[in-house]
Amino acid sequence: xxxxxxxxxxxxxxxxxxxxxxxxxxxxxxxxxxxxxxxxxxxxxxxxxxxxxxxxxxxxxxxxxxxxxxxxxxxxxxxxxxxxxxxxxxxxxxxxxxxxxxxxxxxxxxxxxxxxxxxxxxxxxxxxxxxxxxxxxxxxxxxxxxxxxxxxxxxxxxxxxxxxxxxxxxxxxxxxxxxxxxxxxxxxxxxxxxxxxxxxxxxxxxxxxxxxxxxxxxxxxxxxxxxxxxxxxxxxxxxxxxxxxxxxxxxxxxxxxxxxxxxxxxxxxxxxxxxxxxxxxxxxxxxxxxxxxxxxxxxxxxxxxxxxxxxxxxxxxxxxxxxxxxxxxxxxxxxxxxxxxxxxxxxxxxxxxxxxxxxxxxxxxxxxxxxxxxxxxxxxxxxxxxxxxxxxxxxxxxxxxxxxxxxxxxxxxxxxxxxxxxxxxxxxx
Numbered sequence: 519x520x521x522x523x524x525x526x527x528x529x530x531x532x533x534x535x536x537x538x539x540x541x542x543x544x545x546x547x548x549x550x551x552x553x554x555x556x557x558x559x560x561x562x563x564x565x566x567x568x569x570x571x572x573x574x575x576x577x578x579x580x581x582x583x584x585x586x587x588x589x590x591x592x593x594x595x596x597x598x599x600x601x602x603x604x605x606x607x608x609x610x611x612x613x614x615x616x617x618x619x620x621x622x623x624x625x626x627x628x629x630x631x632x633x634x635x636x637x638x639x640x641x642x643x644x645x646x647x648x649x650x651x652x653x654x655x656x657x658x659x660x661x662x663x664x665x666x667x668x669x670x671x672x673x674x675x676x677x678x679x680x681x682x683x684x685x686x687x688x689x690x691x692x693x694x695x696x697x698x699x700x701x702x703x704x705x706x707x708x709x710x711x712x713x714x715x716x717x718x719x720x721x722x723x724x725x726x727x728x729x730x731x732x733x734x735x736x737x738x739x740x741x742x743x744x745x746x747x748x749x750x751x752x753x754x755x756x757x758x759x760x761x762x763x764x765x766x767x768x769x770x771x772x773x774x775x776x777x778x779x780x781x782x783x784x785x786x787x788x789x790x791x792x793x794x795x796x797x798x799x800x801x802x803x804x805x806x807x808x809x810x811x812x813x814x815x816x817x818x819x820x821x822x823x824x825x826x827x828x829x830x831x832x833x834x835x836x837x838x839x840x841x842x843x844x845x846x847x848x849x850x851x852x853x854x855x856x857x858x859x860x861x862x863x864x865x866x867x868x869x870x871x872x873x874x875x876x877x878x879x880x881x882x883x884x885x886x887x888x889x890x891x892x893x894x895x896x897x898x899x900x901x902x903x904x905x906x907x908x909x910x911x912x913x914x915x916x917x918x919x920x921x922x923x924x925x926x927x928x929x930x931x932x933x934x935x936x937x938x939x940x941x942x943x944x945x946x947x
Contacts, residue, residue: 528757535764539664542610544767546603546663550595554774554801557591558894560584561781565893567910592778592892593648596655599771600626600663607667613674617696622666625707626651626659629714629722650723653778656771657731658723666703673699731775738772739797741879747804748875752814752868758858762813766804773801781892790889798882802890802908806917807878810901811924812848814867815874817901818924820851822932829939832932845898855935862935866928873927874920887912 534540564584566572575581604622608615630650633643650658673679679698682691714722737743747765754761776797783790790796811817820843823836839851857863881887888909895904905917 542607546606549602553591557588560587562893593652596659597651600659603663604667611671618670628707653775656775658726670699739799744875748871755813776800796889800890805897806904807874808871811843815870815924816848816851819928819932827936831939832936844900870927
């Protein structure tokens with residue numbers, strides 16, 4: 519079985535994740551990470567789990583500025599994402615890439631309406647609607663970013679561009695280089711806008727949201743989605759492949775869109791419930807309950823090593839992996855125990871994230887803990903603290919329970935390995 523996965527399955531997965539589009543998608547969306555982290559700070563302050571803190575900010579008149587900062591970061595992540603994806607695609611092809619990022623932003627704005635309708639029915643023109651530059655525009659950003667990156671690179675590869683003579687400043691030469699592909703891209707985007715506007719009476723971004731993004735969000739926000747996501751990360755890690763980066767890079771945009779959809783419900787004044795369209799599976803679901811303390815939730819194994827291990831090898835690994843594990847970094851444990859390519863530890867390593875995901879899914883579904891809003895914390899935030907910040911005390915308690923459960927899931931397996939190590943050490947002595 520191990521040979522089959524090593525020779526057949528893993529090469530196919532690696533071939534997919536090495537595709538130009540997948541690499542550009544994963545790397546390009548990283549430009550949105552600072553916005554979500556910084557924006558989460560202001561959103562957290564405006565909606566702090568302790569009411570007294572929120573009341574104090576409100577009395578000082580700071581709630582509106584805090585929400586303004588949140589809106590200026592979270593609500594443009596699709597716009598930044600489309601720039602980043604096109605930029606990375608062209609840069610990876612070896613060409614000057616900023617022009618492609620700018621053209622992607624132009625295309626994104628061009629393919630949506632430039633007006634909004636107020637509650638009174640008044641039309642306000644010449645605006646960029648943040649509804650579509652936030653989470654609801656994420657899949658459109660991916661599609662447009664990849665298309666613009668590919669088209670721009672095609673023109674560069676085929677040398678279809680205006681060349682300036684030697685001596686012309688680089689900035690000026692690059693501007694003229696972008697003229698031909700820019701004209702073609704903007705013209706094509708205009709035709710697409712016109713088709714959706716006059717034939718389908720909608721916009722490209724709205725159509726993508728209705729027919730592609732909404733079903734994708736529904737797939738991730740399901741019991742099956744939880745199981746697949748929870749399984750794939752440790753499964754890839756078992757073979758030494760960074761499953762957290764690969765899985766997170768592919769589905770992170772959809773999970774972030776789920777988080778922002780939940781926050782939009784809260785911003786509208788409605789209760790965040792499943793009945794009101796709330797999503798259970800969000801970016802916080804992945805970071806704080808599936809990947810917490812590292813892939814495979816190895817904190818239970820580390821606790822055993824620190825406090826109960828008999829062998830010198832396990833004791834030393836526990837000391838090495840303890841502090842990094844509190845910040846969700848567990849590579850010393852993955853490669854030192856080892857867990858990678860170790861069939862004996864594969865069972866708890868793969869099972870624990872699935873158990874955690876199922877417990878959290880049903881806990882949210884039945885109302886034991888609240889759904890996640892838009893507050894996100896850096897993935898290195900220590901457990902329990904992260905649970906409190908993203909979901910209040912109930913989420914922190916649930917996170918504590920699951921982390922304690924990981925000890926008992928790993929216990930019979932690591933105890934056996936500890937015993938084997940101890941016997942080997944005695945034999946050596």
